[in-house]
Amino acid sequence: MTWLGRLAGRRRIREAARRLGVDPCAENYLALAREHILVGDSQEVLRVCTEGLHEHPGDAELTRLAERARALLHDQRIKVLRSDLQIAPRPALWRELCELQLEVRNTAKAEEAAEAWWKQTHDPQALVFRARCRTEAFFENRRAEDGRAAYELAILAADENRSDETPLRLAFEIARRCGAWQEARTALARLLELNPGNPDLEQRFRAVQANLSEAISFERALMEVERSGEFKDDCSVQDSGLGDEVTVRSLLRELGSMMGVHGAVYVRGGTALVQGPQGPTADRTARTVRDVVQTSRATARRLALGNTMKIELEGAFGVLTVLPGERGTAAFWGLEGPNETQQEILSSLAGAVGGCRR
Amino acid sequence: MKAVLDPLAHIPGVRLAALISVDGVPIATAEATREGETASMIDQDEELNSYTALAAGWLADVTRSCSQLSWDSPLRAVLQATHGTLVLHNAPGAIVLAVLERGVPYEELRVPIEGAIGRMQRLLRRSVPEPPAPLPSQAEVAPAAPVVREEARKGSQA
Numbered sequence: 001m002t003w004l005g006r007l008a009g010r011r012r013i014r015e016a017a018r019r020l021g022v023d024p025c026a027e028n029y030l031a032l033a034r035e036h037i038l039v040g041d042s043q044e045v046l047r048v049c050t051e052g053l054h055e056h057p058g059d060a061e062l063t064r065l066a067e068r069a070r071a072l073l074h075d076q077r078i079k080v081l082r083s084d085l086q087i088a089p090r091p092a093l094w095r096e097l098c099e100l101q102l103e104v105r106n107t108a109k110a111e112e113a114a115e116a117w118w119k120q121t122h123d124p125q126a127l128v129f130r131a132r133c134r135t136e137a138f139f140e141n142r143r144a145e146d147g148r149a150a151y152e153l154a155i156l157a158a159d160e161n162r163s164d165e166t167p168l169r170l171a172f173e174i175a176r177r178c179g180a181w182q183e184a185r186t187a188l189a190r191l192l193e194l195n196p197g198n199p200d201l202e203q204r205f206r207a208v209q210a211n212l213s214e215a216i217s218f219e220r221a222l223m224e225v226e227r228s229g230e231f232k233d234d235c236s237v238q239d240s241g242l243g244d245e246v247t248v249r250s251l252l253r254e255l256g257s258m259m260g261v262h263g264a265v266y267v268r269g270g271t272a273l274v275q276g277p278q279g280p281t282a283d284r285t286a287r288t289v290r291d292v293v294q295t296s297r298a299t300a301r302r303l304a305l306g307n308t309m310k311i312e313l314e315g316a317f318g319v320l321t322v323l324p325g326e327r328g329t330a331a332f333w334g335l336e337g338p339n340e341t342q343q344e345i346l347s348s349l350a351g352a353v354g355g356c357r358r
Numbered sequence: 359m360k361a362v363l364d365p366l367a368h369i370p371g372v373r374l375a376a377l378i379s380v381d382g383v384p385i386a387t388a389e390a391t392r393e394g395e396t397a398s399m400i401d402q403d404e405e406l407n408s409y410t411a412l413a414a415g416w417l418a419d420v421t422r423s424c425s426q427l428s429w430d431s432p433l434r435a436v437l438q439a440t441h442g443t444l445v446l447h448n449a450p451g452a453i454v455l456a457v458l459e460r461g462v463p464y465e466e467l468r469v470p471i472e473g474a475i476g477r478m479q480r481l482l483r484r485s486v487p488e489p490p491a492p493l494p495s496q497a498e499v500a501p502a503a504p505v506v507r508e509e510a511r512k513g514s515q516a
Contacts, residue, residue, distance in 0.1 A: 064371055300437055311436065313434070
């Protein structure tokens, strides 16, 4: 940009800032951010958008611009790191590059960088990062292939550097969440060798030991996760919360008694509670909800949309809103979509407040 | 058709807008391109084909599940996930597909999608020639009138 352009840009920025001072609405924040985009100052764009979002939380365009600015800043740093790596490759730069890619949730690029690092130096740290990338991808998309690769890489990294705990912790986490207790026990045993007498690890070891009777093979556990889209160990955590059937029933009854509600369903595993439809229709309603969740979870994973948070179907039958959550699946069938109160009840039924992501 | 989708793709937060056939074949697509954005969401045609096929497949699966309750095909289906939202809206003979960025409220897209469907239908109506009317129009009947008058004149001369 020429000095004349910069001068004009600075003048426009001053004018936009003055307008914002007079009227701090979202449009004026956007206008100022756009002026900073024109002069290529991503740091300022992010600052203006963050301030704007503080004043106008949830503004879609400000959120989008802030995310773009953040991504742009990351991209700039990644570019610098890449050029530095060509001149003087060293572990600290590789590590930062992988961390940055993981931060922006670009697991594919992070794995690519970790692979290049491994090929160049055969540093065991690179293997740990490859395992981390695959683990992130597995937890996000729940594909068996990712889980298998992540576990194998973690074990390989642990073998390469026997004093490093990180790969063993990754291996344990993968196995634990899938419900492959035999593999979880092996990883924990190795962790205990590195940390003898660690009370937390010992407690976990005892808990895993107790689950060994219902252990399934690692391969089967992975396939089960891919099929259902749920981690086995998440279910055992859920029981401490709203597993109380009485509470679920009362919430369902409250939902079902509201105006304009045709039915409310709660599905968890093979059990379904239905409020509204009776007899065979209740069975069919529960089956429909279960099928819709299953097919939606698989589709969301295939379309790289991540974990399913909500499904809404609208037609001549009314509106069916399905919320798959940590505690189970809650569904609402009404003339219109759920209002705020109904949405809250659905969220507490499904345990979806924190989302099904981790 | 691209002009029909362009206003939809320019809404903040819309990553992709497409018009697809019921079996998932893309008819027209419009992707969001804004300042600073160069990367396309779907790079290859093949990828786009499989993406739209998967989306249409999901709608077909959901419709099949709903048929257990003798429900009609959903007019609108939304799949909200952690990385984005997929919105499918049934139009006559086609489906409007929109993919939104994470956190963008999908309800805000209802009117623009319905607008796009309206535009598409207007465009289709204009391109089809009007069918013939069941009864003859006034212009077709008009030449008969002078004949009657001539016969009347002949009668008066006689």
